[in-house]
Amino acid sequence: MDITIKDTEKVSPFFAFFLIHSVQIGVGILGFQRAIVKSAGYDAWMSIILAGIANQVILWLMYELLKRGNGDLIYIHRKIFGKWIGGFLSTLFILYVLLAATVFLRSFTQVVQVWVFPQLSTWIFCAVLLLLACYYIVGGFRTVAGLCFLSVIYSLPLLIVLYFPLHYAHFYNFFPLMTHSPMQILQSAKATTMEFLGVELLLLFYPFLKEPDKSRRWGHYALLYTTIFYIAFAIVAFVYFTEEQLKSTIWATLSLWKIVEFPIVERFEYIGIAIWVAVVVPNLCICLWGANYGMKRIFSFKRRRVLLILALIVFLSCSLLTSHPHIEKLNVVFSEIGFYFLYIYIPFLFLVQLILYKVRGQQG
Amino acid sequence: MRKKGLSLLLCIITLAACVPPHIIEDIQMVEVIGYDYVNPHIVQVTASASTYQGSEAGTTVHNETLTTQAHTSKDNRRAMQGLSPKPIQSGKIKTVLYEDKLAKRGIFSYMDSLNRDATVGKLLYLAVTDGKTQNLLAGNYPISTSVSKYLSDLFEQNMKGNFPEVNLHSFLYAYHAKGMDPFLPFIEQKGDKIQIKGLALFKNDHYVDSLSFKDCFIFKILNEKVKLGLYELRVKPNQFLDIEAIGSKVAYHITGGSTHPTIWIRIKLQGMVNEAPKFNLQSEDSYKRIEKKLTQDLEKKTQQMIKRFQREGIDPLGLGDQAKSQNRHWNEQQWKDNYPHAEVHVNIDTQIKETGIKE
Amino acid sequence: MKQIKKKTKTLSIKKQPLNSLSDLFNTLSSSEDFSRFQFDSQGTSCWISYLKTMVNPDFIHQSVLSPLSQHSFTLLQEMKGILPIENIIITSNVQEIQDSLMTGYIFIQLYEQDSEGILLSGVANETRQVSPPEVEFSVVGPKESFVETLDTNINLIRKRLPIPQLTVKEIKVGKLSKTRVSILYIDGIADQENINTAIQRIQDIEYDQIPDSSFITQMMADNSNSPFPQVVDTERPDRIASILAEGKLAILVDGSPMVLTMPVTLVEFFSAFEDYFLPWHIASIFRLIRLGAVTFSVTITPLYVAVLTYHYQMIPTDLLATLISSRTDIPFPPIIEVVILELSIELLREAGARLPTKIGQTIGIVGGIVIGTASVEAGLTSNVLLILVALAALASFTTPIYQMGNTIRLIRFPFLFFAQLWGIIGVSTCFLFFLAHLLQLTSLGRPYLTPVYPLRLMDLKDALFRLPFNWQGKRPVQLRTEDPERFYSEKVKEKKDNEK
8 A cells, every 4th residue: 555544543343344334224225125126026135135145245356356456446546557547547436436425415315305394405404414424524534433333333223113014014925936037136136236335435445444354254244234134124115015005105114114103202204214314424424535535545635625625516416406306317327337336347357456466476 | 714614604504404393382283084075076175183272170172173175185285274273284193084975986096195295194094984074073072082082092992802903004005905905994973972883895995885893803803813802602593602702813825826716714713701691601512512603603604704705896805915925827807807706715713712700 | 642732821920030039038028927037046046937827836836946946056957957857958949949938848047148048848738627528429438538638638549559559740730829730640550651641731731820620621631622521520539549440540639629530431421439339230220320311311302392393293192182281371482492491490500509508498499499380380381391301400410420410411402403403303413413523532542432432342341331340350441551450360269158
């Protein structure tokens, strides 16, 4: 690696679990059931498993890539493609990360606007959340990692709440199994990739892990936990709704929460959305941090100034997206780019690096 | 410089980020809505809201109803705002009623607004009324504090007992599912009380038939697990036993796909004798005799009920949905054609556990 | 770790520079309590100077004048042998003579114009007796608390830790007050980095008068803008002894009965020392109750505002009647109502704290009960809210450390602001803002949220709960002590009953 990172900024490898998991769980989980049921119907749980396995493979490739490259993605790009092309590719990646931040923030704002406050002005909500994210980033990577850790713990009750809709469950909804062709299941798996996006941020924060090799198994556990999370939410949605019903429900998870009732409080979805703020903000933080750090690495800009500019870019993009179809379109674009990046570019990079190193000889 | 920027930001946030409040005493919380038929294009909506008056003695609750007519449900709401001193909010709607005349023409179009509105909950009770909902909602019911509480408590406690469980979600589930038809409670106003008359059966979203309240138990054991229920068993022309069901399970098995389906239903019922006025329960085989009689009786009644459903072409038990999960290549249209001719076998396994504290 | 230097202008005392003895005596002679006289005995004389108010008169008579009058002397050395007092210094350093004279030393010269003389200590300080603690009172356990005299305090600590490794480092802080500040630590257990940082920070303090240890707290804090205290101050010697044994530092300030300890974490502010005197399960439950009470105190009124203003759907139908009827006659929206009540409670608190004890109790009853009931009946506030606000205020006093109680009362207000802004989502956002602040906060350079983040599972056993002593064999990992074993578990033997 061409720069060294101080030990005081690094985190222990155990936190790779929380970092990876919290970036993946974002707004997607609130309404992903509809997207995956489109092609594969109620066999879509198999698509989730497939997507999970594919992701594990990609994660393994990423770790190999990073280990051999001995640095983050920017360093690897520089080494393989040279300064200019490498810088260009890295900038593209940074733009992709910024897009991710925009998508996460805008989708969540949309959820709040539809479910809680219809008159909430987009720009002010985005501005405050971006300010919050900047406050975290200013504290360094350790603060961001701390936030991820605490948000995963803070959002554990949401899994427990899944128990309540089971009262109305029709478990036979799954049967008969495999009524859809493998092609349809694969299509659903592709649709699921958006939910697993986020693992590529590892390419940026890899040098911030102490003993990165030890963090490998935590990374894989994180993916496993994410997969289980998604399967749990999918299964509960499948047994609660019928297929036609689910296809017309935009945010299935939130509709599930509508029926949860406690003696003190009736409509759980408001509490759920409030807890969800603490799940979305880490996503935003890591993406912005990644973009900020990446910019500093590529262009050696001053960190704080760039952070402000990046936050401004995200803020403007969020404010410009005003209607539901626009946001849907952006989600689709983001999902496609992410899919191609993860499943095509990463293996490609891996192979290129492998060949290059075999040709050049082992260089550190 | 930084501090100035922060305080400026704080001011902006305070002023710009405000969201319209719904302070609880400043809104009119509608709790029950009733839809009545006027003519094919116009629907009459009655909203029942409670007003709370705090006083020295405690809280007194009054019911108020607002009635308007318009083309759609939400347009009615607009009209209602013109009647109400406080803004109408639908977040606390607990029950929705439909007049039977309206229900016969189909109610799904009126459910759209309930489904789409994020402030409305999902655990609503729906019901069909015998007669105009306006009259029912405007009535005075001293047995409970308000109409909405009366209705929701009525449904809640009955659904724990003899009445099958049904709410907005189960209605929508049954409506959307292929091979399943919804059902709703059927109520009527009786003086100063509201009575559950029975079960209203739907074909898609049209009300077609109803079961009496007494038959609801039979329906319930066919439909779902029963934890508590009461059933009157006729042993001889003038001898009746009362059985309390303390647990039942039901399983469906449908063979033959959608081409020539055969339906097998297995019910396991456990009960205890609640009332046996002229009976001698001391003999050894009295339990067995009761069980046998109960089995025969229930099997006959359940067969009759299902045959009735088949005749009318409705499937409130969701047998089609079950069939879909048990057979590949299930076809909805085929099922609809062949369901009325399907063979039905009901097998009931009863067990009388106790007879109370007296023999 | 950050080394904080306070940039204050160096104080200059606008007087003549006191660089000679005569200047010193001239300045002092304008005070009535300065006594300088010639003492004759056995044909020789000497000049004795001291501050009457700082020296015990009996001491002068018995230990100084009496021996001097019985012997004759020509040299200072001889005087040193005559006087039965320990630690006599012969010096001509004007600064030293000045410092010592001001703190109660007696200066004896052979001749009036001598520049050299004897300094001996005759300090008679007015000091309070050791009394039970007021803030951290415990029902069971020792009831000694610190007093204002530094030496007495060190005595109280030393008798609980009679080992030579207990080191005391003294620094004088304050241009005018010249307060003695002592740093205590156990050499070999406490981390050297912590010690160095603490000493360096205290040495860098530039101020004129230090009346209390809380001044030191604020001046050497990592982040003086934070509402969260970064130092635990305590008045119990047993707690300090226990803390020193863990590997932390204690800072004693002359003139203050509160002793500072650092580095600290957030969870320590919720542990009362009494927890260690109770069985571990009971103590753990009390700790959890305390944490629950604090969370309740901070969030309940914002949640009231949020739910009643925006989220009426969340209220269970049965509760709705109570809430609506309690609010029907009230002319203000919930936020104004809450702010009025909160400010009234703060008013009551402040007034109660300033009033003399005799009137204080009456006003407490009058204010609390009468005003509260009357305002409900007049229809200015709702009774439900009154209960909540009173409970919240009560719950905020469950923290054993006074500084944290103040913090809790204060951070409720941002939560209220956000609750009014965005309801329950605002409460969540505000919580995240505070979390960001806490994650970045350090105490003596160590992260504030240990052991929750960075996660130290070993340290959790004394953080949120208090697990039995035989599970606490290791000192907290966060302190990076040099000697992590508290006791050797192999040596712990099974409790033996009487041999049968």
